[in-house]
Amino acid sequence: MLRLENVSKSFGKAGVFDACLRLEPGEIVAVLGASGSGKTTLLNLVAGLLTPDAGRIFLGPDDVTQQPPEKRGLAYVFQDHALWPHLSALDHLLLVMKNPHRAHALELLSRVGLAGLDTRKPHQLSGGQKQRVALARALAARPRLLLLDEPYSALDPVLREELRLEVASLLRAEGVSALHVTHDPDEALAVADRVAVMEAGRIVQLDTPTRVYAQPQTLSAARAFGRLNLLPVQVQDGLVHLNGQTWPVEGLQNGAGLLAFRYEDLQPGPQGLPAKVLAVYGGRGERLCRVDLGAGEAVVKLHAEPGEQVWLTPLGRLRVFEVPG
Amino acid sequence: MNPHRSLGAFWLLLSLGAALPLLVLAWRGLGDVAILPKVLDLAGVSLLLALAGSLLCLAVGGGLAWLAFRARLHPGWDALLLPAYLVPPFVGALGFLYALQLVGLQPYGVGGILLAWTAHYAPIAYLLLRPALESKLAPLLIASEVHGVTGWRRVRALLPPLFPALVAAFGALYLTLLGNFGVPAVLGLPAQVYTLPTLAYARLFSPASPDPLGEAAAIGLLLGLLAVPALLLSSQPSGEPSPRPLRPRLVWAARIGFALFALAAVAFPLVGLMRRALFNTFTGAFQPAFATALELPLVRQGLTNSVLQALLATGMLLLLGLLMAPQPAALRRLRQVLDLHYLLPGTLLALGLILLLAPTPLYATPWILLLAYLLNFAALMLRAMEAGLEAGIERLVEVGRLFGLRRRQAWWKIGFPLMRPYLAAGVFLVLPLCLAELTLSAMLYAPGSETLGVAVLSALNGGLFREAAAIGLMLMALSLLLLWVPRRGVV
Numbered sequence: 154m155l156r157l158e159n160v161s162k163s164f165g166k167a168g169v170f171d172a173c174l175r176l177e178p179g180e181i182v183a184v185l186g187a188s189g190s191g192k193t194t195l196l197n198l199v200a201g202l203l204t205p206d207a208g209r210i211f212l213g214p215d216d217v218t219q220q221p222p223e224k225r226g227l228a229y230v231f232q233d234h235a236l237w238p239h240l241s242a243l244d245h246l247l248l249v250m251k252n253p254h255r256a257h258a259l260e261l262l263s264r265v266g267l268a269g270l271d272t273r274k275p276h277q278l279s280g281g282q283k284q285r286v287a288l289a290r291a292l293a294a295r296p297r298l299l300l301l302d303e304p305y306s307a308l309d310p311v312l313r314e315e316l317r318l319e320v321a322s323l324l325r326a327e328g329v330s331a332l333h334v335t336h337d338p339d340e341a342l343a344v345a346d347r348v349a350v351m352e353a354g355r356i357v358q359l360d361t362p363t364r365v366y367a368q369p370q371t372l373s374a375a376r377a378f379g380r381l382n383l384l385p386v387q388v389q390d391g392l393v394h395l396n397g398q399t400w401p402v403e404g405l406q407n408g409a410g411l412l413a414f415r416y417e418d419l420q421p422g423p424q425g426l427p428a429k430v431l432a433v434y435g436g437r438g439e440r441l442c443r444v445d446l447g448a449g450e451a452v453v454k455l456h457a458e459p460g461e462q463v464w465l466t467p468l469g470r471l472r473v474f475e476v477p478g
Numbered sequence: 479m480n481p482h483r484s485l486g487a488f489w490l491l492l493s494l495g496a497a498l499p500l501l502v503l504a505w506r507g508l509g510d511v512a513i514l515p516k517v518l519d520l521a522g523v524s525l526l527l528a529l530a531g532s533l534l535c536l537a538v539g540g541g542l543a544w545l546a547f548r549a550r551l552h553p554g555w556d557a558l559l560l561p562a563y564l565v566p567p568f569v570g571a572l573g574f575l576y577a578l579q580l581v582g583l584q585p586y587g588v589g590g591i592l593l594a595w596t597a598h599y600a601p602i603a604y605l606l607l608r609p610a611l612e613s614k615l616a617p618l619l620i621a622s623e624v625h626g627v628t629g630w631r632r633v634r635a636l637l638p639p640l641f642p643a644l645v646a647a648f649g650a651l652y653l654t655l656l657g658n659f660g661v662p663a664v665l666g667l668p669a670q671v672y673t674l675p676t677l678a679y680a681r682l683f684s685p686a687s688p689d690p691l692g693e694a695a696a697i698g699l700l701l702g703l704l705a706v707p708a709l710l711l712s713s714q715p716s717g718e719p720s721p722r723p724l725r726p727r728l729v730w731a732a733r734i735g736f737a738l739f740a741l742a743a744v745a746f747p748l749v750g751l752m753r754r755a756l757f758n759t760f761t762g763a764f765q766p767a768f769a770t771a772l773e774l775p776l777v778r779q780g781l782t783n784s785v786l787q788a789l790l791a792t793g794m795l796l797l798l799g800l801l802m803a804p805q806p807a808a809l810r811r812l813r814q815v816l817d818l819h820y821l822l823p824g825t826l827l828a829l830g831l832i833l834l835l836a837p838t839p840l841y842a843t844p845w846i847l848l849l850a851y852l853l854n855f856a857a858l859m860l861r862a863m864e865a866g867l868e869a870g871i872e873r874l875v876e877v878g879r880l881f882g883l884r885r886r887q888a889w890w891k892i893g894f895p896l897m898r899p900y901l902a903a904g905v906f907l908v909l910p911l912c913l914a915e916l917t918l919s920a921m922l923y924a925p926g927s928e929t930l931g932v933a934v935l936s937a938l939n940g941g942l943f944r945e946a947a948a949i950g951l952m953l954m955a956l957s958l959l960l961l962w963v964p965r966r967g968v969v
Contacts, residue, residue, distance in 0.1 A: 200880060222880045235877045239895045248891060249881040294881050 160208035183345035499830025507699030539603025568660025573747020597743035610643030657823020754947035780933030862904030
């Protein structure tokens with residue numbers, strides 16, 4: 154559906170560099186990364202709002218690299234909705250439909266939960282309703298590819314969660330391919346078939362959300378999903394020695410590195426690393442403890458009380474990353 | 479040819495074309511620099527008057543802005559300040575002339591000019607400084623109060639951040655006052671107090687001068703030299719208001735300050751105009767002079783010409799705005815080029831056009847005045863368009879194109895409907911300014927193409943004070959219509 158071949162666009166040191174990406178029909182790919190990592194630039198390149206300095210962009214069989222936005226057959230859902238203030242919800246849909254059909258537009262509005270609100274103008278709608286109009290407009294255009302740029306970041310947490318699940322299932326039902334930019338790892342996990350992690354303008358990992366979460370290939374890919382502990386360690390022949398314990402690790406064979414593990418990667422076990430519980434947090438339906446591991450502090454998912462002594466063992470092989478220069 | 483290069487050449491040629499009247503003026507003025515030593519003392523008067531006037535406006539307008547800011551006065555109170563600014567300066571001067579005479583004071587000369595300027599232009603200082611106070615000073619003031627920074631230390635903490643806004647406001651005021659023609663024409667000329675614009679006017683129409691145009695051009699050159707440095711200072715400060723209430727107990731002081739300003743700057747001259755226009759000067763009987771004024775051939779001619787010129791100029795500028803809106807980058811470029819004629823004194827444009835077009839059939843026709851209006855007010859109309867584009871319309875049109883709309887369709891369905899309020903703001907800004915224009919028309923009119931402003935000036939010079947007052951009142955009423963126009967960040 155979408156193919157990026159070594160696409161680059163530079164704004165000095167910022168931009169997108171040598172991006173390669175392939176989106177299958179009906180697939181939703183989330184682009185995840187910190188602010189300034191090049192996510193929105195990538196989206197704007199695909200949309201045709203920017204022209205790449207190098208590389209090619211294909212939509213289906215067509216090379217659209219030099220095509221203007223209106224020729225690409227895309228739709229875009231913006232963070233700030235970008236609705237037309239003088240048009241009603243229904244008129245938004247009718248304006249972008251190739252063959253304007255009132256009944257179909259009304260049905261689409263009803264499917265995104267806006268039944269009866271078709272005559273309302275943007276200023277008469279709530280934030281969530283505006284985003285639903287933006288989504289209905291995007292679907293009404295029958296796009297070859299839907300682009301979403303942090304579409305829920307302006308919404309409150311409850312609405313955000315509700316809308317992102319609804320939208321993902323709607324897109325899947327319609328079979329629409331989508332490139333979804335977000336900096337929210339939960340959103341990427343919830344909506345995407347695959348996740349592209351961006352760092353400093355480059356796609357550093359492209360894989361399923363669970364694999365990127367469990368087996369990040371770079372430190373920034375690991376950081377992109379949060380819930381991460383980093384301990385400075387010395388690795389010798391693929392082994393890390395921590396407070397009398399020796400753990401095999403992957404990623405780095407020898408030298409100074411950062412041992413990376415998620416909150417749930419360590420579990421209580423009788424032969425484990427001794428740790429003292431310093432504080433307890435009530436997370437989202439889970440109990441998290443800040444513990445002193447001797448070699449540093451970490452947050453782990455654990456049922457324990459402050460002051461308690463516990464022993465922790467890794468669930469699998471932990472990963473060590475090089476210390477960033 | 480490289481398209482970038484040809485585009486660059488196009489803009490260079492256009493800029494040169496737009497600047498041509500000023501270049502011709504400079505060239506001709508340089509040929510008559512011998513006159514300059516004789517008028518240097520007058521240039522000094524002009525300079526000092528503009529500087530003193532700017533400081534007065536800054537003090538009054540800045541003081542009111544400070545009061546309003548500290549009292550968190552509702553923006554609705556601005557309606558008390560704006561009328562003074564919306565009334566044409568020469569009409570305000572006329573009002574002060576009659577009002578001060580009513581209380582037995584002689585308003586002619588430096589004092590009267592400064593008074594009329596302060597009344598008219600202090601609201602500009604207010605409009606320029608209040609957003610700067612709200613955006614820059616509100617958080618700093620709260621921080622100062624919370625941390626107990628008082629007295630001189632507070633001034634040291636607050637003044638430097640405000641300095642750029644003060645300098646910019648001063649630059650804008652200085653430019654405006656230096657080029658103002660109407661007030662010194664009404665309150666200065668009869669007392670033989672000249673500023674450079676009125677001196678250029680007087681020399682241009684002087685039967686005793688061997689080379690009136692050359693002398694006027696030399697004076698124009700001097701005026702330009704005094705104005706140009708201020709162009710660098712005149713960028714408009716802006717900012718978002720702070721939502722924090724600061725000093726509510728000053729509310730009444732601020733309200734009284736606003737009301738006093740409105741009384742002094744609007745009501746007082748209005749009373750002067752009404753007294754003259756509505757009551758017989760000798761008998762004191764109620765005898766409105768409107769009918770007599772409208773019977774004067776010059777006034778009828780002026781009214782017809784002004785209305786036609788204003789409609790034509792506004793219509794053409796509206797068309798220009800509509801044509802340029804879909805090319806925002808070109809619109810911005812063109813506005814920057816034409817800003818020169820909007821910001822620099824109108825006297826320079828008028829003299830430049832006379833020099834440039836004197837050998838052509840355009841000279842001494844209404845068309846030269848129309849051209850002058852177009853050049854002078856185009857920047858204002860384009861600024862209105864630009865305000866709309868910058869308010870997000872340009873992006874919303876791009877969104878339409880992203881959804882597959884063709885360029886023309888996107889502008890027709892999205893861009894132009896959203897631009898409507900900005901177009902209206904542009905029209906209602908330019909139309910009354912053209913109707914009540916004086917600086918350009920006083921220098922460019924020819925027999926048969928007089929404007930309403932010229933008619934007032936002629937009536938005044940011919941001793942028809944009541945008729946001048948009647949026309950002044952009509953112009954005042956017309957200008958106040960501007961109060962109902964959404965300003966949309968244009969002025």
